[in-house]
Amino acid sequence: MSDTFGADRLKSIIERIERLNEEKAGIQGDIKEVYSEAKSAGYDTKAIRKLVSLRKKPASERQEEEGILDSYLNALGMLNTNGAENV
Amino acid sequence: MSDTFGADRLKSIIERIERLNEEKAGIQGDIKEVYSEAKSAGYDTKAIRKLVSLRKKPASERQEEEGILDSYLNALGMLNTNGAENV
Amino acid sequence: MSDTFGADRLKSIIERIERLNEEKAGIQGDIKEVYSEAKSAGYDTKAIRKLVSLRKKPASERQEEEGILDSYLNALGMLNTNGAENV
Amino acid sequence: MSDTFGADRLKSIIERIERLNEEKAGIQGDIKEVYSEAKSAGYDTKAIRKLVSLRKKPASERQEEEGILDSYLNALGMLNTNGAENV
DNA sequence: AAGGAGCCGTTGCGCC
DNA sequence: GGCGCAACGGCTCCTT
Numbered sequence: 001m002s003d004t005f006g007a008d009r010l011k012s013i014i015e016r017i018e019r020l021n022e023e024k025a026g027i028q029g030d031i032k033e034v035y036s037e038a039k040s041a042g043y044d045t046k047a048i049r050k051l052v053s054l055r056k057k058p059a060s061e062r063q064e065e066e067g068i069l070d071s072y073l074n075a076l077g078m079l080n081t082n083g084a085e086n087v
Numbered sequence: 088m089s090d091t092f093g094a095d096r097l098k099s100i101i102e103r104i105e106r107l108n109e110e111k112a113g114i115q116g117d118i119k120e121v122y123s124e125a126k127s128a129g130y131d132t133k134a135i136r137k138l139v140s141l142r143k144k145p146a147s148e149r150q151e152e153e154g155i156l157d158s159y160l161n162a163l164g165m166l167n168t169n170g171a172e173n174v
Numbered sequence: 175m176s177d178t179f180g181a182d183r184l185k186s187i188i189e190r191i192e193r194l195n196e197e198k199a200g201i202q203g204d205i206k207e208v209y210s211e212a213k214s215a216g217y218d219t220k221a222i223r224k225l226v227s228l229r230k231k232p233a234s235e236r237q238e239e240e241g242i243l244d245s246y247l248n249a250l251g252m253l254n255t256n257g258a259e260n261v
Numbered sequence: 262m263s264d265t266f267g268a269d270r271l272k273s274i275i276e277r278i279e280r281l282n283e284e285k286a287g288i289q290g291d292i293k294e295v296y297s298e299a300k301s302a303g304y305d306t307k308a309i310r311k312l313v314s315l316r317k318k319p320a321s322e323r324q325e326e327e328g329i330l331d332s333y334l335n336a337l338g339m340l341n342t343n344g345a346e347n348v
Numbered sequence: 349a350a351g352g353a354g355c356c357g358t359t360g361c362g363c364c
Numbered sequence: 365g366g367c368g369c370a371a372c373g374g375c376t377c378c379t380t
Binding site: 093096097100101103104105107108110111114115117118121122124125128130135138139142 | 267292295299
Binding site for chain 4: 180181184185188246249250251
């Protein structure tokens with residue numbers, strides 16, 4: 001009944017998605033390997049993950065957010081006000 | 088400097104959120120317990136989870152979605168066309 | 175103090191991860207485009223997503239899961255018992 | 262066939278889960294309201310969310326993690342080395 | 349109406 | 365091998 005009405009088109013779409021998914025999975029595997037290597041070398045992978053995400057945002061934006069957060073921490077009396085401090 | 092300008096208000100907000108988060112965590116714990124019990128009783132928790140989510144949506148809506156999916160499966164020749172079939 | 179003790183090694187790790195992340199993001203963008211195209215062509219992208227995920231698992235496994243779910247639906251009296259029906 | 266073999270037990274499980282889910286949804290709604298109020302009062306909800314999550318972990322643990330992160334930032338030359346420090 | 353952000357549920361990973 | 369946690373992907377709502 002609803003035979004080849006758009007079957008080829010649909011099939012093409014599905015296959016392209018699946019192909020791309022495979023590529024993506026490959027990359028993810030590579031990333032995992034790098035983390036593995038890092039761990040073997042004695043690095044803290046959790047910190048590395050954070051570092052990577054930190055580098056995604058420009059410093060300015062990050063500082064802006066930090067500023068607001070600090071003002072709130074301050075309002076709650078949670079901010080250490082000694083020399084070189086942060087959260 | 089930016090001392091108690093809105094500290095009390097902010098503090099109240101934070102504390103209410105934290106209180107609610109605790110309640111929420113409690114409920115989540117309860118849910119987890121029920122699943123645990125179900126598992127101990129021999130039930131397949133994955134199926135139960137699916138069942139619960141199934142019941143969230145009215146049958147009509149679900150059938151609509153199934154219909155579309157079936158037409159696509161059909162277009163790809165993946166649909167079993169015998170008597171009482173489903174995916 | 176903890177100057178260039180492993181800085182180069184760390185730097186290399188970070189940069190490789192970032193490079194891979196970029197590649198990954200590129201692929202994700204491509205996938206998004208395909209879905210966009212599918213949508214423009216009148217396809218239901220939600221159904222396509224489900225279809226893609228369906229194809230990941232072998233039929234046998236899927237049928238097993240369906241069977242369990244059906245038995246639960248049945249136990250709750252939620253299963254349509256007419257000819258070729260499912261939820 | 263598989264009539265009331267465990268139907269009551271299963272039914273009880275499902276219903277308890279659904280009841281708890283409702284309670285949880287209620288709490289979530291309450292939380293959302295508080296954030297809404299905060300926003301109306303001029304607070305940055307994103308910062309509040311971060312603040313709430315910050316308070317979940319004890320200071321010591323957090324500082325430990327910060328320390329490692331800083332050493333990595335330092336290794337990459339990304340750390341501001343002036344007086345009052347932050348990320 | 350489209351894009352982005354937050355939330356939720358799922359999956360995979362590491363730990364015990 | 366099971367458990368708990370963290371990352372990922374999908375969904376929904378809200379903003380622009």
